[in-house]
Amino acid sequence: MTKIDVFAHVLPTDFYNRMQKFDDNLLAKNSYLQNDVLTDIAKRKSGLDSDVKQVISNVNSNPEDYTDAKTSAELCRLANDELISMVQDNDMFIAAVGMLPMNSISDALDIIDEQIAKNKEMIGVQLFTRALNKPIISEEYQPVFSKLNELNIPIWLHPVFDETRTDNNIVFSWEYELTQTMYDIVKKGFFEKYPDLKIIVHHAGAMVSFFSQRIKHIMSPTEYNDFKKFYVDTALLGNTKALELTVDFFGIEHVLFGTDAPFGIIPYGATNEIISAIDYMTIPNYQKDMIYHKNFENIQ
């Protein structure tokens, strides 16, 4: 069965070489970049079953954290072109998710029009829970949401740490940041303001399905209902019961196979563990088909 991994990361080589010029220690400071499966596509392919196809997005490494608006925009365009080429050149990649320079919203809007909307290889944009350590729901970033809503282009939502905090850890804080952004999106009424917004949330929607009845009894019925509008992936490194809970809350149409490859389990990622966890789910096979590829085909 074809399996489309909607949340797989790469590091486009030309883009990376440019980024390194801003900081010699880029690699040393960000240990997660020290994985050659991010850049070595032949090695990546050798570790992956042939029925798995990936939708690629850039690994967490954003020009706006290193350079000015003009250069950031230039680098995002470069990265997006490279991602498009990677899809064209490798049959294991079936689509790409673009980057936006969040320190230059006018460029971000142009990139959506020029690179995202016009290339069939580009099917969405990746946004992080914060840009320049400001919440992604901040007023200044909202033109991006508005434009994506207007053009019906989905968002891939990825966590980053709040750098002002001292208790950050990749096990739980990471997931809390993702959850709080979902909370803010709902609280700010984004789904009412931008009714065609499609947001694919990493890590199975983080804390939402486990605490769904807190949402129900503490927040409003509209807010509870808005949480169900998110789409989520399956990137929990396994955990069949958690995936069943995820489907229980978000609904089978809103759960898409996604692994966070090559992260989680060194060096290729947790693709096999996640497939195994989905295969063990007590749902009918046609619903597994929906998770593995049909929901993705419907979201585009």
Added chain:
Amino acid sequence: MTKIDVFAHVLPTDFYNRMQKFDDNLLAKNSYLQNDVLTDIAKRKSGLDSDVKQVISNVNSNPEDYTDAKTSAELCRLANDELISMVQDNDMFIAAVGMLPMNSISDALDIIDEQIAKNKEMIGVQLFTRALNKPIISEEYQPVFSKLNELNIPIWLHPVFDETRTDNNIVFSWEYELTQTMYDIVKKGFFEKYPDLKIIVHHAGAMVSFFSQRIKHIMSPTEYNDFKKFYVDTALLGNTKALELTVDFFGIEHVLFGTDAPFGIIPYGATNEIISAIDYMTIPNYQKDMIYHKNFENIQ
């Protein structure tokens, strides 16, 4: 079937009257205290099925946040005596969990010896994730853990907000604080230092079971195993699938019926919703018995 709710809150009246003297606006500032089911036992009883018995603990309202060490100790002793009387006077209460003054550790240790260990009505102590806004795992609080380990007295672990934060909300931050304390307890090696420690964590162990495979693949095997040593309650306001996931991770022996009554659903709490969620779980009846009372009987 007898059902023992291990996590139910009350507000002992004499204690409350004393606390009000420190702050006229205690009630106004803490809206969760504005629920007469906390103090009115007859009303409480009228809202509860007769097969449900409660283990009572004081609602989140701690003298150390309002007064000095000596007065805090005096107030905790008063509250504990009152909790004991409430158990003696009401057959719906089968045991109580004591309070400790965390601004006077020597008094806390005395109270454990004199009130907790010596009264059959007192079966444990409630600790909050922070005391005086310092993490409960701080060095200065460790004599309490050491003593409880030595006497084999269980801890009821309850969340509080980190007051230095600006993004607190009762839906998710509350659960994050609880999770981070579990993380700190494991990271600090409490289960190795205090091998007989029994900790009953509110809200089904918060984020742990949903993200168990992150723990497994990011932390050490010892740390992963230590997370399984926590006991947890069922206070999720329902959510059968989440409870199944909880049992899947913590093991059936470590899940105890607990509701957070009278909180969650106004005015009596979510007792019926949680019973209904447990009844729908796809586990055999003898395992439901374990959740409802046998695990509690074994933990004492």
